Amino acid sequence: MTYQVLARKWRPRVYQDVIGQEHVTRTLQNSVLKKQIGHAYLLTGTRGVGKTTIARIFAKSIRCENLQENANPCLECPSCKAIDENTSLDYIEIDGASNTGVDNIRELIDNVQYLPSNGEHKVYVIDEVHMLSVNAFNALLKTLEEPPAHVVFIFATTDPQKLLGTVLSRVQRFDFKSVDIETLSSHITKIAKEESIQFDSPKLIQELAKHGKGSVRDTLSLMDQVMSLSLDKKINEDILLMSLGLAKTQSLSGLLSGILVGDKETCVKAFKNVLQENVDLEKFILQILDSLFDMIESLDASNNIETNLVDKKLLDSLSVSELLWVYEVLAKDFEWALKSLDPEKSIMFTLIKVALREQIINPAPANINKTTEAVHQEFKQQEEIVQEDEIEEVEAVEEVILEAPKPVVAKTWENFIAYAMTQFKAIASNLERGNLLHELNLDTDVLNIEMGISESDKIFHEYLGAPENKEKIIMMLQDFFKKESSFRMTLLDEEQKEKKNFSSIADIDEKKIQDKQDERKETILNNKHILEAQKLFDTKIDKIIINKD
Numbered sequence: 285m286t287y288q289v290l291a292r293k294w295r296p297r298v299y300q301d302v303i304g305q306e307h308v309t310r311t312l313q314n315s316v317l318k319k320q321i322g323h324a325y326l327l328t329g330t331r332g333v334g335k336t337t338i339a340r341i342f343a344k345s346i347r348c349e350n351l352q353e354n355a356n357p358c359l360e361c362p363s364c365k366a367i368d369e370n371t372s373l374d375y376i377e378i379d380g381a382s383n384t385g386v387d388n389i390r391e392l393i394d395n396v397q398y399l400p401s402n403g404e405h406k407v408y409v410i411d412e413v414h415m416l417s418v419n420a421f422n423a424l425l426k427t428l429e430e431p432p433a434h435v436v437f438i439f440a441t442t443d444p445q446k447l448l449g450t451v452l453s454r455v456q457r458f459d460f461k462s463v464d465i466e467t468l469s470s471h472i473t474k475i476a477k478e479e480s481i482q483f484d485s486p487k488l489i490q491e492l493a494k495h496g497k498g499s500v501r502d503t504l505s506l507m508d509q510v511m512s513l514s515l516d517k518k519i520n521e522d523i524l525l526m527s528l529g530l531a532k533t534q535s536l537s538g539l540l541s542g543i544l545v546g547d548k549e550t551c552v553k554a555f556k557n558v559l560q561e562n563v564d565l566e567k568f569i570l571q572i573l574d575s576l577f578d579m580i581e582s583l584d585a586s587n588n589i590e591t592n593l594v595d596k597k598l599l600d601s602l603s604v605s606e607l608l609w610v611y612e613v614l615a616k617d618f619e620w621a622l623k624s625l626d627p628e629k630s631i632m633f634t635l636i637k638v639a640l641r642e643q644i645i646n647p648a649p650a651n652i653n654k655t656t657e658a659v660h661q662e663f664k665q666q667e668e669i670v671q672e673d674e675i676e677e678v679e680a681v682e683e684v685i686l687e688a689p690k691p692v693v694a695k696t697w698e699n700f701i702a703y704a705m706t707q708f709k710a711i712a713s714n715l716e717r718g719n720l721l722h723e724l725n726l727d728t729d730v731l732n733i734e735m736g737i738s739e740s741d742k743i744f745h746e747y748l749g750a751p752e753n754k755e756k757i758i759m760m761l762q763d764f765f766k767k768e769s770s771f772r773m774t775l776l777d778e779e780q781k782e783k784k785n786f787s788s789i790a791d792i793d794e795k796k797i798q799d800k801q802d803e804r805k806e807t808i809l810n811n812k813h814i815l816e817a818q819k820l821f822d823t824k825i826d827k828i829i830i831n832k833d
């Protein structure tokens with residue numbers, strides 16, 4: 285025999301088998317018993333709570349030829365069987381999600397006019413009615429305005445907000461509830477007993493029910509999943525957690541211990557173990573947060589924590605504020621981690637961050653009973669201190685730069701002039717009009733400078749000879765050459781200049797610039813294209829102007 289999924293096998297066939305929706309079933313049963321059948325019903329609620337199941341039971345009970353107690357269908361008569369076998373001409377089920385077009389609805393509406401092949405009512409079930417196209421919906425609305433007496437519409441939707449008010453005003457509406465954990469648990473227990481499935485403890489059934497999230501169908505699908513991992517219909521905790529994509533309790537408690545004690549190594553090791561268990565990261569994160577939340581919820585008046593996951597002794601040094609802080613940070617950071625490019629690494633990072641909180645916050649011993657806000661304040665102050673430290677470091681670096689030895693400048697006359705330019709520019713410019721009459725001799729105790737100036741440049745000689753300027757020159761010489769210095773000038777006539785092969789620094793610089801310009805002019809004149817151009821136009825270059833830069 286092939287395995288039949290539990291949700292199908294245990295699909296309710298009579299009203300009392302439907303769980304958690306008594307407020308709906310009772311009303312429908314009564315209307316059948318009183319023979320007060322409406323023309324249109326709307327069943328709303330999340331997926332898997334029994335909307336289409338109830339629609340079918342209701343349809344059968346409306347058309348049953350041998351109605352049972354409590355308005356239950358007999359399931360044996362030709363009408364009941366035809367509906368079960370999908371051969372009924374008077375029961376039409378349409379999925380709004382896959383038959384959204386107006387053509388499907390028009391065909392349906394055309395048939396609405398005809399009387400049922402037998403019995404009093406024709407029943408139309410339209411599932412996910414909100415998915416119908418606007419045109420299809422409008423066509424349906426017209427029929428709803430004046431429906432033939434024999435027609436019953438049953439609409440089902442997970443999204444009633446998408447329906448027009450005109451539809452809502454023409455239907456009897458039933459809102460299905462999400463099924464609570466206790467109801468789901470007893471449903472699981474009942475099915476487990478019938479199917480000879482053994483759960484190690486009722487706690488496991490509760491855990492399973494919790495993950496069903498209020499849906500009977502989803503809960504039974506999860507149960508199928510758990511069963512597929514068990515060879516002998518015995519469900520232990522590891523099998524359950526693995527099939528739900530959750531971490532094993534041992535791994536979870538190891539990780540929680542690491543988090544609460546603030547032990548980075550334990551956290552890293554436990555998380556790596558968890559990853560090998562093929563957990564669903566999102567579910568695993570919720571598992572951690574749920575466990576911490578349970579601890580917070582368990583706090584009594586003396587701030588004792590009730591938990592089986594962590595050794596109580598480990599919790600002795602944990603303050604309430606710290607526990608709250610840990611939960612808050614994990615909740616925020618895990619959300620970010622899941623959306624990050626590498627969720628596994630980001631989750632690991634978050635765990636390490638929380639484990640290293642002592643180092644980050646660096647609390648003093650007196651900080652034990654701080655509020656979360658106080659801990660945050662501490663973090664803020666810490667951040668400010670870090671920033672101040674950074675500023676101080678930057679300043680220190682600048683000081684080091686200022687004190688660093690300057691690059692060694694060769695003790696030449698040209699370099700002295702360059703230095704003088706930074707001190708007294710006018711004096712430096714005048715000094716350029718002369719030149720040394722000797723080699724620089726730095727070996728003597730006193731540096732004796734004798735500078736020649738052309739007689740034609742007497743004006744500079746006078747300027748430099750002025751006592752205040754001479755004083756500055758000597759001062760600069762001593763600063764630059766680090767030696768006691770003397771300064772003398774000699775005026776040179778043309779004969780003396782020629783004899784000594786004398787040129788002022790200004791003349792030398794001028795000549796250098798001139799030579800460079802001549803060189804460039806020569807290059808331009810000898811350029812292949814320029815030569816060709818001259819030939820072509822039978823002309824000669826008259827002038828070449830070279831810009832300074």
Ligand SMILES: [Zn+2]
Pocket residue numbers: 347348349350351357358359360361362363364365
């Ligand atoms: Zn029947």
